Amino acid sequence: MTTAPTTRESPGGTPGGGPAQARPAGVLHDCVSVFVRELRPVLRDPFSLVFSLMQPLMFLAFFGPLLGGMTGLPIDRAFQWFVPGIVVMIALFGTAMTGSNLLFEIQSGAHERMLVAPVTRSALMVGRACKEMVPLVLQALVISGVAAFFGFRPSLPGMVVGLVVLAVFGVGLGALSYALAIVSRNRDWMFWTVQQGLLFPLMLLSGMLLPLEAGPGWMQVLSRFNPLTYMVDAERALFNGQFGDPSVAAGAVAAVVVAALGLTVGIRAMRNSI
């Protein structure tokens, strides 16, 4: 397989002193480097994004009509309510899983290799978390496009603002997932147990699939402690063009809080990730 190494000149700044020496590049540059690294496999294999849309598509196909039937609404009216919730579902499932990639890179040597590089530790978290925005937004656009065939008509400015808010939320959730991966690096079952254990209660207590108004009072109380509830409400308002709705501001605050909390916890975890 291998041939003898060909003799050529030095790879850069080794003893003779080549043009550019390795050096710390600064936090911002590091964030971009990590972001680009994380994004490359997605761009190389964009089909993986479509494939991971199977689950939300199932909900769209088999749950949406059910909802329409139950409420007596026509499908396009039902989708005006239902699709924004599915968009939040994409954000939830995609970003909550993302820690598994880091978990795998910790268990292989890739993470260790990057820790020896002169990269700011916080950038290793921020770059990764920011990448979460990209698949999330792309997938939300695909789902909205599919739903449009069935009469879904979002407000375009509302959708743009909604996706920005959701992207911020996704950064926070992604960071939390990465933090969970770091904490469970020596026992990977813990990652999946905690992740699955939180995912479904969060989803069901957000009113994502069915209106919570139909549930008992204690569920409605619990849902008020779930940041996802504010996201769902805000996305519903925004996708329907109701910028003035108080849920929009509440959702934006929830997104920023989750992002700040996630990054704080995540960066701290990253500093102790070996």
Next chain:
Amino acid sequence: MSTPPIISARGLSKSFRGPGGRTVEAVSDLTMDVAPGTLTAFLGPNGAGKSTSLRMLTTLLRPTGGSASVCGFDVARQPAEVRARIGYIGQKNGAGQYQRVRDELLSQGALYGLGRAETRRRVDELVEALGLGELVRRPTMKLSGGQRRRVDIALGLIPGPRLLFLDEPTTGLDPQSRAHLWEHILGLRRRYGTTLFLTTHYLDEADQFAERVMVVDRGRIIADDTASRLKSDLAGDRITLTVDAGPAAAVAAVRGAADAAGVTGTAPEADRTGEVTRVVVAVDHGERVLPALLRALERGGHTVRTAELTRPTLDDVFLRLTGRSLREEEPGVPGTGPAPEATSVGVPR
């Protein structure tokens, strides 16, 4: 020595909290200086503290005691400065499984703050030097173990480090891949004068390639010298002869012959098998002693049936130092024959 050491450790220690709250000392009191341009091997069994030492020197682990400076910077207080100057090839694979080979190499350049053009130049060069040409567009999970290891080496070389740490670089590779890898590592050293510091539990690697071997056991350096000096000082050569005589006569004959050949202080050991006696004698520079010994025995009228010279291995050194063998598959058993006694080593220097 006029040049300052590239690695300098003083009392470097690392203890972990083990199961049951016990403190486990993984590395105790590591003190050493490593000169630039050298190839040093850390040799020891699994769990001896080799990797922990390396991880402290590469800033991955914070020492719990002592200090170390690498490339002139303190590993605990100036980790970023250290990181910018070293390369590291860990025990496990450094490339992400979904990453394509070339993408991962480009990312590595960015992580080391190299400009885009410079990164490309180095990537192209390393791809060629390591024979990765047809693999660059493949995700690393589709590569074989040996191919992945070559990607690891390339990743470690992207920063063009003056000092490269390698943690068990060839473990798990087939002999051919191991040989290729060493060819690359040594070629690298010839071309760039890189200082290499590696851990290994392969005796032959430390023996063949390292100028300096530090034997590590239970978190401590128990010997530190060139491989050949470690072997001659701690194990020595062994000459095994079968002589046509009874044990007493054979020993007397060999001792007499050794004296005549100028070897002093030999203590031959004998065991009789049938008509002949096998005599083992520990000497230095066995290759010079053996012919003289044979001539002397012949002059004395003795018939020598067989003569064998056994060179010591680093395993003999380790056995001598610890009473245990490095080879896990044959615990406590030395290579061949009885272990030479230190007092029996005759020394014509």
